[in-house]
Amino acid sequence: MSGLRQNLDFLLHDWLGVASLTTRPRFADHSRETFAAVLDTCERIAREKFAPANRTADVQEPHFDGECVHLPESTRAASDAYVASGMLAAAQDYDLGGMQLPCVIEMAANSFFAKAGIGLGGHMLTSGNANLLMAHGTEAQCRVFAHQEFSGRFFGTMCLSEPQAGSSLSDILTRAEPDGDDSASDPLGPRFRLRGHKMWISNGEHELAENIVHLVLAKIPGPDGKLVPGARGISLFIVPKRLVDLDGDLTGERNDVALAGLNHKLGYRGIPNTLLNFGEGKYPVRGAAGAIGYLVGKPGDGLRCMFHMMNEARIAVGLGAVMLGYAGYEASLDYARGRPQGRPIGPGGKDPSQPQIPIIRHADVKRMLLAQKSYVEGGLALELYCARLVDEQHTGDAQAAKDAALLLEMLTPIAKSWPSEWCLEANSLAIQVHGGYGYTRDYPVEQYWRDNRLNMIHEGTHGIQALDLLGRKVVMDGGAGLLALAQRINGTIERASPHADLHPQATALAAALQQIGAATKAAWSTGVPEEALANAVPYLQAFGHVVLAWIWLDVALSVDPATPAGQGRLAAGRYFFRHELPRIDAWLAVVRTRDDTCRTVQDDWF
Template identity: 40%
Template sequence: MATTYFSKRNLQFLLHEVFKADELTKYDYFSAHDRETFNLVLDSATYIADTFMHPYLKEMDRNQPELKNGQVTVHPKVREYLKAMGDAGLIGAGFSFEHGGQQLPEMISSCVGFILMAANNGMMYTGLTSGAAHLITSFGLPALSDFYVPNMLDGTWQGTMALTEPQAGSSLSDVTTSATPLSDSESVTLGEVPLLDQPGSYKIKGQKVFISAGDHNATDNIVHLMLARIDGAPKGTKGISLFVVPKYRPDGKGGFVDNDVASTGIYHKMGQKGVPAMHLTMGSNDNTIGYLVGEPHQGLPYMFQMMNEARIGVGMTAAGIATAAFYAALQYAKERPQSRRLNQKNHLDAPQTPIINHPDVRRMLLFQKAVTEGSLALLLEAARLFDISQVAEGDEKENAFLLLDLLMPVAKSYPSEMGVQSVSQSVQTFGGYGFTEDFPVEQLYRDIRITPIYEGTTGIQAQDLLGRKMTMKGGKAPLLLFAEINRTIAEASTSDELKPYADQLTAELKRTQEIMASLIPHAQKGDIERYLSDATLFLEFFGIVVVAWQWLKQAVIAKQMLLTQNPQGDDLIFYEGKIHTMKFFFHYEVPKTLGLAQRLKDTEVLTIVSEKELAL
């Protein structure tokens, strides 16, 4: 029997019963699809995950990429995986028909990512390629798109995001990689198409670090979407431009030449060892060419498109890893006998009971289920809003974008931060065995730890949420969110069983408003450091409230199904389990907001540097 690493039943419940994914097909862009085609895509992803990914989870961890003589070698299964994904059309599933895609909603594409990352997150290659290719199709010249995108979407070429530099991590205003326009005498072509006057080609010089999949032998070329500063550009983020910088560039004669992008280092990581993280040096021989994407000095706004997609992707990766760990722990807890139930301690001749029957083990498992399924629901909410923001019009489009913008820091950080805690509880469920290589959770614990760092650390997400998203457009986004939450509260209030939880969520919304009322005066006085000093705690608080909403939403649907469909067997157990886990979240997780709210409204400041600095 195959190892369970995600629940197809839960994915179907969220997609079709809670979020009604097929309603997206009313929009022209998605009209070629229906529930059946959505499910076929997920079945295809599951086949790839079962065949090319999950069997090699441990093997890829133990045989990490190596850099030797300037070449990076990865596990041979990576090439097979990339080909399978390209052949199935899954790398560019969300792309337009015009660009070789299937025009699938992000809701479905993100579910594909969830399945793949639950199977083996050490094969995190295709999401990077998809995001990079989307930047080219969105903002690049047709010549760039026609030349690069088909090879990227069929898995022949790898795409990357090349932002970070040794001196510029999250502070992209400090990017120093330079771009010098080529003169007429240095004209460069892309295939047979001159790029110089469209505008065109630039000499790139600089370094990039922590570039995931930045070089490897599983594809024939690496296509970097790279931030650099054109000579004479304004300082700060307003002077950053975006370039396509390939490992091998076309020579204008149908062949390719080395583009002077050197792999000068490889980072050996705590987890996710199947994906090389590279230190790249461009222009050592003054021969790195980059092709401008879009307008000069617009690189950061362009990159934010990929960042939003990537942040949903990171959240899905975290949710996938935590889900795989949960199912490993659940299976172990059902099979591992240990002691007797606490009320039977003196019955020594009674058989030992499986540890799932011990209250503390059950608490750990319920915590894992609450975190993983709550995270997945939040991420699908974000993906649905992303889809609507792309294809709707007027107020519907604007409101979806505002809600997505508000939820994005939570959708990235909650699955990541709480996923780390969830996998920790998976290890704890195994006891000593969880700390050994005999079971997958020790690896998954190492793997998931990067997710709170990827695509903007939790602290950066927190400053984005409190510093910008809560107050933009006069606080319109939180008002829209509260209206959505209140709709769920109204639905839940019609059930005697769910009404206490609806009331509890109403109280949490009031608490959120009280916290904002206590913090806003600091921002109004211009004391931004004080306003944002505990932004990470606000993000944690807000994440609990938002995921509580997601759990109440699931419970409403489960209750409706129990009342109207008379489910039996596994379906009955499933729906009752949803309501039970919702109750667990409200009784065990939601009360944590009390302590966070107390700190957030506290007037004592302990973390801001003052004239009288205390030693740390």
């Protein structure tokens, strides 16, 4: 059994107790054995299909021949294997071809694919797209589009950003106008013609599936023909690459969606990243220009609907960042055990007649490995904890579901951003452990770093997550979410304090939690958002480190110290408390004082 699989078993069963979920009606057909079978299958497919294709996808970038985007054949084979596994519908009802798996098991199973070849297929977007439609679409939209995505016939995207707008979605200019007098009565939903340009669209054009279902944000003009300014004017539309009938079968008509170009990326090269033109007339449909789209939800509800997918995507991004860090950690650990260099410090340490020792015996290499272990295993625990909250939100009793939803809302910015920063740092340390070899393509660690660098940017940049956390999450409902999280953390502190070996960590975490509370109050003490939010990113970093310290302390309560694996987990936890948690002092100092250095600097000073 692989190291990752052993760790997943520990986290799922010894720590999170996921077997208890099988007492709930939705998961009653499952058992620890069926969960294990899913993990075994996904680990095998990832090993046999994804891992061999990962380097090929990196060096053979997607290319466009004027009509189609081409990917290596190994990418198609990996994608087909994923579709055949049923994982696109893993959490869906049986009557949709799903397995009714808990989200936490689905997340654990997908970790194997993210680790083996994160830039292959882009299936996260497809399942997220379909889940959004299941939540906000009509019965016909679900049947014709979402169900086909769950089966793998169709793949999905999310089309938000535009060249002039980027992350500022309120400034998008894509227009959606009713398509004729009968547009309101279309069985697939009110029908519109879209015109505009979208950028940074992952999997926007490919031949891996029969069709691509684009979810597009656009604005419906008002009676005066002008676009409604701001976010309240944004609506959401289904814009398929190829038009379909009411049975989900292709009609043979190409929609007016054209590829404008491919972005050439630092990493994550297995998934084509595209610029798309909607309604430019390259593929006029039904005698007119304009891409045909179907309204999802109500006019003006676009962002509310889209954030259903965005929040799900943010947890998946966090998991992807963790697993890239995990891949680098395992590679550098293996390298450190087999690479002889140097001799022990002390008497005779410089004697060239003595044999060299593996570099893992050097304290600084152990430091780099412990740092990676604390980041990636702690990050994995965080993502699985969040997935467990999703299950509680959907299948727990009313109060448990409400509590889980509030806690998940608080943790989502951390679940996305913390692994994106610190598991990227793990990849950097993996390169360092390899030395000069790590900087070459002879070893995989340089690709892991390049792939992981995207995760601090997409699905909401680090700065956006920080503004969300300090500007909205910790102050919403009078601080109800922050209080709920503090209560969970204090519960762990109370359970850990009686243990002599964990008491120092419990004490340190209690002090860190008090610092977070004090810094939050100080940041908002003047009531001026510009002052409070100027140091939102340091606040995010400190908040994330406190959350991860809590996760490590909670995990430690389930560890068996009599095993090497248990001792390794305890050592990683100690490392995090002694080497990482003290960083929050500097981060929170600028938050408490509302330091104006970054806010007041003038552009001509640069």
